[in-house]
Amino acid sequence: MPDAVASQTTQPADAPVTPPVAERRPVTRTHHGDVVSDDYEWLRAKDDPDVVGHLVAENAWTHAQLAHLAPLRQQLFEEIKARTLETDLSLPSRDGGFWYYARTVEGKQYPIHARYAVSGPDDWTPRVLDPGVPVPGEEVLLDQNVEAEGHDFFSLGSLDVSDDGTLLLYATDTEGDERFTLRVRDLATGRDLGDEVRNTAPGAFFTPDGQFVFYPTVDEAWRPYRIWRHRVGTPSAQDVLVFEEPDERFWVGAALSRSKTYIEIALGSKVTSESWLLEAADPTGELQVVRTRREGVEYSVEHAVLPGPDGEPQDVLLVLHNDGAENFELTVLPVADLPATHWGRVVVPHSTDVRLEGVSASERYLVLHLRRDAISRSGVLRLGDLPRASREGPGEPGQAKAKKTQSAAGEQWAFEELSFGEPLESVGAGVGTWEQPNLRVGYASFVTPSAVYEYDVATGTRTLLKQQPVLGGYDPAEYAQRREWAVAEDGTRIPISLVWRRDKVTAAEHPAEPAPLILYGYGAYETAIDPYFSIPRLSLLDRGAVFAVAHVRGGGEMGRRWYDEGKLLRKRNSFTDFVAAARHLVATGWTAPDRMVADGGSAGGLLVGAAVNLAPELFAGVLADVPFVDALTSILDPSLPLTVVEWDEWGDPLHDPEVYAYMKSYTPYENVPADASHYPRILATTSFNDTRVLYVEPAKWVARLRAAGAPALLKIEMSAGHGGVSGRYARWEEIAFENAWTLDVLGLAD
Structure with a gap:
């Protein structure tokens, strides 16, 4: 240029x-x-x-x-x-039978999204890809440079691939007004199907069977307030309204749980939130509220499968909430208890010094995202190290406070915090797919280029997978x-x-x-x-x-x-x-x-x-x-x-x-x-x-x-x-x- x-x-x-x-x-x-x-x-x-x-x-x-x-x-x-490696590749992430990544090419404005097939069920470590060298077996899914041709502005709002790997959904904005047109592409032919939905918001995704797409739309004030269900291969005029939030203070979004067991519709104002669940295997079924909203109470949920009181696997929700817990606390709520009138048992109690910001689950470990002393941190907990759940229930509403204290004392979970030893650093552990055996840890500071490590959950060892290249002989010690x-x-x-x-x-x-x-x-x-x-x-x-x-x-x-x-x-x-x-x-x-x-x-x-x-x-x-x-x-x-x-x-x-x-x-x-x-x-x-x-x-x-x-x-x-x-x-x-x-x-x- x-x-x-x-x-x-x-x-x-x-x-x-x-x-x-x-x-x-x-x-x-x-x-x-x-x-x-x-x-x-x-x-x-x-x-x-x-x-x-x-x-x-x-x-x-x-x-x-x-x-x-x-x-x-x-x-x-x-x-x-x-200083920028213009021809570069992102670190591939596995989903199903493919490794997905994006790459950039010198002279081109936008990334190219591609994938290659996994070598087998135990292939959980991505190949070392050399920038500028053709990737064996690469399949280009979407070249943003091609899609942006003829437009002064281009933005990608949604991108998802069906579980069977045959369909791609993507949504584009060519004006800058954050109104995206959603399309579906047949990856075998590389051609778009007749599906076209205008004026969507970011956040569209396929259901696990690939038959439906869920997507949000905005009202006249640009507020995401509706969630729709679109059957692939049908006109958008036939799309079904799944959820609408009339309160103008609330935003609405939808997502598929990492376990792909539930579709969650989450809505929130700045001070109040509410979540609804839909079984992903029955996308035309009925929504179930997790807990009815209460003004001033915020909560978020993550589906997990944990050992129950009898040792058998139990579907639960990991709930972060601030009901009587300014900096939030983490509880475990059985899905069978929905709609809930309680938060379940406390496993990470409230702290005046630690702000709990999020929790992620896989089939092998949990990750807690937190903040202390103005520094973000992540903690990991192997499911095998969890204490067995108590057979006692959460108690009646009038007993909740006493039960909370008992649960916190008896079942508090201990997460191993991850750090790289710099006084100012950002450490974020990312859970990939539900089945992924190891954790990815992102790390950066004001002087250290961003890096991604593979964290072996079983042994605690870290392996550098990729670090942001800085050309020209950059030395952080300077x-x-x-x-x-x-x-x-x-x-x-x-x-x-x-x-x-x-x-x-x-x-x-x-x-x-x-x-x-x-x-x-x-x-x-x-x-x-x-x-x-x-x-x-x-x-x-x-x-x-x-x-x-x-x-x-x-x-x-x-x-x-x-x-x-x-x-x-x-x-x-x-x-x-x-x-x-x-x-x-x-x-x-x-x-x-x-x-x-x-x-x-x-x-x-x-x-x-x-x-x-x-x-x-x-x-x-x-x-x-x-x-x-x-x-x-x-x-x-x-x-x-x-x-x-x-x-x-x-x-x-x-x-x-x-x-x-x-x-x-x-x-x-x-x-x-x-x-x-x-x-x-x-x-x-x-x-x-x-x-x-x-x-x-x-x-x-x-x-x-x-x-x-x-x-x-x-x-x-x-x-x-x-x-x-x-x-x-x-x-x-x-x-x-x-x-x-x-x-x-x-x-x-x-």
């Missing part, structure tokens, strides 16, 4: 010499007696030629202002490309990572993760002199930002930048309470935590205000937008990707995509005046001062077809910032969605654009 970046961003001869000025067309809204005049709400009219013209002008101005960075963008793009702790306004300790290159930033406890630093944050939806390796980030570190993550409240790094203290009427904690992290990094000598860029995307864009309003003097720049900066306007309108489901996260300002006033006090767009000439440089990026954070939010924000004198730029992709452009080379160009701007702000562009 030579000169791809430079050719797109070189300043044209007719480059604008003044920034676009959005007209003031006041739109008045009134809520709870508060009258607001919004000068830029007219930019929401996506089909208005004036709106499109303004956005095109914003792009032209941004490219003109940053044209001097074209050589650096090209250099950064080439560095990503040079880089360092550490954890710092800031103190928030209320005394809460906020973890900060840092990574840097040793010969560029001399640091024992702290650097000898302030370093250029990028402070990243997210802080919403209980999402944890775990240590991860990034090839594009190396170009920043090699030029002397420090990369830091502020693990602010609202995220999930420190347990459920950490999340609860950064949402609803405590959301401001996220923003003040970020500011506290920035102040800590300045006070301890890691950086200086004129050498720090705040970086966040989506809800993280709200975070950095609010932080710059609170403390503009702390930052030299703010990079906001698809930022949720006009949150109050969006959350006030239930007709907009995803608004109602967000009320449990942010509050309901439409009906609650306290929430309205609170959100108005922090939303970035609402709080741009009349004079923002002292603000740092700001770059906001967005996508025209984004359905999660509409383009209008950053467009309005930049218009108001610029009118107030702030040096703000807007870059908008006209053929992309919430995740940005599609295709790996296009994505690298986008990253190079943002990183060049960041380096320029940090004084590292030369």
